[in-house]
Amino acid sequence: MSVESVQDGVQDLKVNEENQDEQQEDIVDPWNVASSSTAGVNYEKLIIKFGSSKIDEELLTRMEKIIQQPVHYFLRRGIFFSHRDMHTILNLYESKKPFFLYTGRGPSSEAMHLGHLIPFMFTKWLQDVFHVPLVIQMTDDEKFLWKDLTLEEANRLAYENAKDIIACGFDPEKTFLFSNFDFMGQCSNFYKNICRIQKCVNVNQVKNIFGFSDADCIGKIGFPAIQAAPSFSSTFPFIFDNRKDIPCLIPCAIDQDPYFRLTRDVAPRLGLQKPALLHSIFFPALQGAKSKMSASDANSSIFLTDTPKQIKDKINKYAFSGGGQTVEEHRAKGGNCDIDVSFQYLKFFMDNDERLEEIRKTYSSGELLTGFLKKELIEVLQKLVADHQQRRSQVTEEVVRQFMQPRKLKFAFSS
Amino acid sequence: MSVESVQDGVQDLKVNEENQDEQQEDIVDPWNVASSSTAGVNYEKLIIKFGSSKIDEELLTRMEKIIQQPVHYFLRRGIFFSHRDMHTILNLYESKKPFFLYTGRGPSSEAMHLGHLIPFMFTKWLQDVFHVPLVIQMTDDEKFLWKDLTLEEANRLAYENAKDIIACGFDPEKTFLFSNFDFMGQCSNFYKNICRIQKCVNVNQVKNIFGFSDADCIGKIGFPAIQAAPSFSSTFPFIFDNRKDIPCLIPCAIDQDPYFRLTRDVAPRLGLQKPALLHSIFFPALQGAKSKMSASDANSSIFLTDTPKQIKDKINKYAFSGGGQTVEEHRAKGGNCDIDVSFQYLKFFMDNDERLEEIRKTYSSGELLTGFLKKELIEVLQKLVADHQQRRSQVTEEVVRQFMQPRKLKFAFSS
Numbered sequence: 001m002s003v004e005s006v007q008d009g010v011q012d013l014k015v016n017e018e019n020q021d022e023q024q025e026d027i028v029d030p031w032n033v034a035s036s037s038t039a040g041v042n043y044e045k046l047i048i049k050f051g052s053s054k055i056d057e058e059l060l061t062r063m064e065k066i067i068q069q070p071v072h073y074f075l076r077r078g079i080f081f082s083h084r085d086m087h088t089i090l091n092l093y094e095s096k097k098p099f100f101l102y103t104g105r106g107p108s109s110e111a112m113h114l115g116h117l118i119p120f121m122f123t124k125w126l127q128d129v130f131h132v133p134l135v136i137q138m139t140d141d142e143k144f145l146w147k148d149l150t151l152e153e154a155n156r157l158a159y160e161n162a163k164d165i166i167a168c169g170f171d172p173e174k175t176f177l178f179s180n181f182d183f184m185g186q187c188s189n190f191y192k193n194i195c196r197i198q199k200c201v202n203v204n205q206v207k208n209i210f211g212f213s214d215a216d217c218i219g220k221i222g223f224p225a226i227q228a229a230p231s232f233s234s235t236f237p238f239i240f241d242n243r244k245d246i247p248c249l250i251p252c253a254i255d256q257d258p259y260f261r262l263t264r265d266v267a268p269r270l271g272l273q274k275p276a277l278l279h280s281i282f283f284p285a286l287q288g289a290k291s292k293m294s295a296s297d298a299n300s301s302i303f304l305t306d307t308p309k310q311i312k313d314k315i316n317k318y319a320f321s322g323g324g325q326t327v328e329e330h331r332a333k334g335g336n337c338d339i340d341v342s343f344q345y346l347k348f349f350m351d352n353d354e355r356l357e358e359i360r361k362t363y364s365s366g367e368l369l370t371g372f373l374k375k376e377l378i379e380v381l382q383k384l385v386a387d388h389q390q391r392r393s394q395v396t397e398e399v400v401r402q403f404m405q406p407r408k409l410k411f412a413f414s415s
Numbered sequence: 416m417s418v419e420s421v422q423d424g425v426q427d428l429k430v431n432e433e434n435q436d437e438q439q440e441d442i443v444d445p446w447n448v449a450s451s452s453t454a455g456v457n458y459e460k461l462i463i464k465f466g467s468s469k470i471d472e473e474l475l476t477r478m479e480k481i482i483q484q485p486v487h488y489f490l491r492r493g494i495f496f497s498h499r500d501m502h503t504i505l506n507l508y509e510s511k512k513p514f515f516l517y518t519g520r521g522p523s524s525e526a527m528h529l530g531h532l533i534p535f536m537f538t539k540w541l542q543d544v545f546h547v548p549l550v551i552q553m554t555d556d557e558k559f560l561w562k563d564l565t566l567e568e569a570n571r572l573a574y575e576n577a578k579d580i581i582a583c584g585f586d587p588e589k590t591f592l593f594s595n596f597d598f599m600g601q602c603s604n605f606y607k608n609i610c611r612i613q614k615c616v617n618v619n620q621v622k623n624i625f626g627f628s629d630a631d632c633i634g635k636i637g638f639p640a641i642q643a644a645p646s647f648s649s650t651f652p653f654i655f656d657n658r659k660d661i662p663c664l665i666p667c668a669i670d671q672d673p674y675f676r677l678t679r680d681v682a683p684r685l686g687l688q689k690p691a692l693l694h695s696i697f698f699p700a701l702q703g704a705k706s707k708m709s710a711s712d713a714n715s716s717i718f719l720t721d722t723p724k725q726i727k728d729k730i731n732k733y734a735f736s737g738g739g740q741t742v743e744e745h746r747a748k749g750g751n752c753d754i755d756v757s758f759q760y761l762k763f764f765m766d767n768d769e770r771l772e773e774i775r776k777t778y779s780s781g782e783l784l785t786g787f788l789k790k791e792l793i794e795v796l797q798k799l800v801a802d803h804q805q806r807r808s809q810v811t812e813e814v815v816r817q818f819m820q821p822r823k824l825k826f827a828f829s830s
Binding site: 141144145151181182184185186187188189190191192195196198199200201202203204206207212213214215216217218219221222224225 | 556559560566596597599600601602603604605606607610611613614615616617618619621622627628629630631632633634636637639640
C-alpha cells in the first residue's frame with residue numbers, strides 16, 4: 001500500500017471541489033446521478049450533505065494493521081471514499097465478534113455492465129478478508145414497481161443477474177443470495193421486519209428522503225423498508241440462529257445511502273443494530289463523469305456480455321478524452337486525468353499501482369497519447385470481461401439454486 | 416321464507432331514511448362508523464354513495480330457487496342488505512362453475528364480541544349452501560400497523576381469534592384460515608399479487624378512498640393491497656391449482672367496501688376477476704345505533720367470553736331502550752323497535768321469525784314491556800354465547816394448525 005495512492009484519492013476530491021465551486025448542485029439519489037461538472041459529482045460536498053465520514057488515512061492504516069494485509073486498491077484510490085461506523089466494525093473484528101455483509105442489485109437489465117461489478121468485487125474482497133457471511137438482495141420487486149417490466153420478467157432478470165454476481169467469486173458457504181419476490185414467500189421474518197420498519201416511517205419522511213409524490217404508486221412508498229430489512233440479522237433466522245443483535249456492514253455506491261440513513265434512523269427504535277456503510281463513487285459513463293454508466297443507455301456502457309471487438313470499438317469511439325484536441329496540443333499541454341474516462345476506468349480496473357502511476361504521469365505530461373491510453377484500457381477490459389464470461393459460464397442453475405437456498409452460513413466468529 | 420320479512424328489512428331502511436333527512440352525513444370507513452341518528456346509519460344513502468346494489472326481493476327469490484332452500488334470515492331481515500355482482504355468482508353456481516368465499520378479521524382484541532360473529536355466521540351458511548372453498552384472512556399486520564400493539568401480540572391475537580372463528584363451524588376440508596404475518600412467509604404468490612396491486616394504485620387514490628395523510632406510516636399506505644390480494648384465486652395456488660380465473664364472493668360489513676371497490680377497480684387491469692360482495696349493516700353498540708359495537712369499549716359490547724351474569728347485567732344496564740319512560744307512557748305510545756337495541760339484537764340472533772314478529776307487534780303496541788323484551792334477549796344471548804364457548808373449548812391448537820395449513824381444499828365444481 002502506498003500513502004501516495006491514498007493521497008491521490010484525496011487529491012482528486014480536492015480537484016473536483018475546485019472544479020465545481022460555481023456549478024449547480026449535483027443530483028444524487030437512488031434513481032438519478034447528474035453533475036454539471038466534467039469531473040463529475042463533488043464527493044466532498046456529498047459527504048457533508050449526507051453526514052457520512054471520509055475514509056481517511058487513519059482508518060486505512062488501522063484497517064491494514066487489523067487485517068494484516070494491504071487494503072483493496074478501491075480503498076487506496078478513493079473509489080470507496082466514505083463510510084459510516086467502519087471503526088465499529090473493525091472493533092468487532094478485533095474482539096472476534098460476528099458481523100455480516102449486505103449488498104444488493106436491482107435487476108433491471110439482462111446484461112450487467114462494468115459499473116455493476118464494483119460493489120461486488122469489493123464485497124468479495126471484504127468477505128475474503130473478514131471471513132463473514134454475506135447476504136445479497138436482488139430487488140426484483142423494486143424493478144417491477146419502477147420500470148415497465150412484468151413481474152415474471154423482473155424475477156427472471158434477478159436469476160440472470162445472480163449468475164453474474166456469483167461469477168464474481170463469492171464463497172458458497174458464506175453467501176446467501178435472494179430475490180425479494182421469492183424470499184418473501186420463504187421466511188416470514190422478512191415481512192415482519194418490513195412491517196416493523198414501515199410502522200416507524202411516515203409518508204412525509206419518504207417524500208423528503210426519496211422525492212416521492214402522491215402520483216407515485218403505493219408500492220414505491222413502502223419499498224424503502226424492503227431494502228432496509230436485510231440490514232438486520234433477525235431477517236435471516238436460518239443464518240444467524242435467530243439472533244437479532246449481529247451488526248451489518250453494507251458496501252454500496254453512495255446513491256444508495258438514503259435507504260440506509262433511513263435504516264439507521266429506525267434501528268434504535270426497534271432495538272436493532274445500525275448498519276455500518278462503505279460508500280463508493282459512481283462508475284462514469286463512457287461519455288464522461290457527468291453521469292454514471294447506465295444499462296439503459298447502451299452507448300454509455302460496456303456490458304459483461306460484450307465481445308472484445310465491441311469493447312475496443314466503444315472505448316475508441318465513445319470514451320471521453322481528457323487529452324488535447326491535436327497531438328501537438330496534447331504534447332504541449334498534457335492530458336487531464338481527472339476528466340479522462342479511460343484513465344478513470346483504469347483506476348477502477350488496473351490493479352498494478354506502479355503501472356497506473358506511470359500512465360498518470362506520462363499522460364498528464366503529454367508524453368502518452370490518448371490512443372495509447374485507450375489501447376492499454378482496451379486490453380485490461382477485454383481480459384476482465386473475457387475472464388468474467390468464462391467464470392459465468394461455469395455458474396449452472398444448480399449453483400444458483402445452491403446460493404439462493406435459505407440455509408446456515410459459515411462464520412469466522414460466532415460468539 | 417316470508418315476503419313480509421323481506422319487506423320488513425326494506426321498511427326499516429325507509430324508516431331510517433325519514434329519520435335522517437335532516438341529519439349530518441354518516442361517517443363510514445374501515446376505521447369509523449358514526450351516525451347522528453338514533454336509528455343508525457342511513458343504508459339507502461350508503462348504497463347510492465358506494466354505488467352498490469340493494470339486495471331486493473328478486474335477488475332473494477332467485478337465490479332460493481337456485482339453492483332450493485330458504486335464504487338465511489340475515490338476508491330476509493335486511494341484515495345483509497347490499498351486494499355487488501351477486502347475480503354473477505348465482506350464474507356461476509347455476510352453470511356448475513367454481514367460485515370461492517373470502518372474508519376476514521382484524522385481530523385487535525383477545526375477546527371477540529357478538530358483532531364479530533355476524534359475517535362468520537353468514538359465511539358458514541354460504542359455505543354450507545354453495546359447497547365452496549373459503550379463505551379467511553387475519554390481518555394481524557393491519558392491527559400491528561394501526562394499533563399500539565407489538566407484532567408478537569398482534570400475531571398471538573390472530574391465533575386466539577382463529578379459535579373463535581373456527582368455533583363458528585366451518586368445514587375443515589373447505590376452509591383455509593391464515594395470519595398475514597405467517598402466510599406471507601409461506602407462499603410467494605401472496606406478495607407477488609400484493610405488488611401487482613400496489614403498482615396499479617397511487618398515493619392520491621388511497622388518500623381519497625381511505626383518508627390517509629402524509630403523517631400516516633408507509634405501512635398503512637400499502638395495506639389496502641394486502642386486504643385486496645386474497646380476492647384473487649392466484650394468491651392461493653395450492654387451493655386452486657394455479658388457476659387465476661376463479662371468482663370470489665366476499666361477505667363483509669359495509670365499512671370494508673372501500674377495500675373491495677379498489678380491488679374491483681384494479682382487477683381488470685391485472686386480467687383478474689372482480690370480486691362479488693354481500694354487505695351487512697353494522698351491529699349496534701349497546702348504547703344504540705349511532706355507533707357500532709366496539710371491542711375497545713367494554714361497556715358497548717357483549718363478548719363471547721362473557722358469563723351469563725355479565726350478559727344479563729350489561730343488557731339490563733346498558734341496552735338502549737325504545738320503550739316509554741314510564742310503564743304508563745309505554746302502554747299508551749308503544750315501543751320503537753327501530754331504535755330499541757334489544758329488539759335489534761333479537762333481529763340478529765333470534766332465528767324464529769314468528770316469535771320475532773310477535774315481539775315486534777306487542778312491543779310496538781305497548782303491550783310488551785322493555786323488561787320482558789330484555790329478558791327474552793338475555794335468554795337468547797346466554798344460550799348463544801354458552802354454545803359458542805362450548806364449541807370453542809373443542810378447538811385445540813392442533814385443529815387451528817389444520818385450518819391454517821396451506822393445502823388443497825374441496826370443491827363442489829372444479830370445471
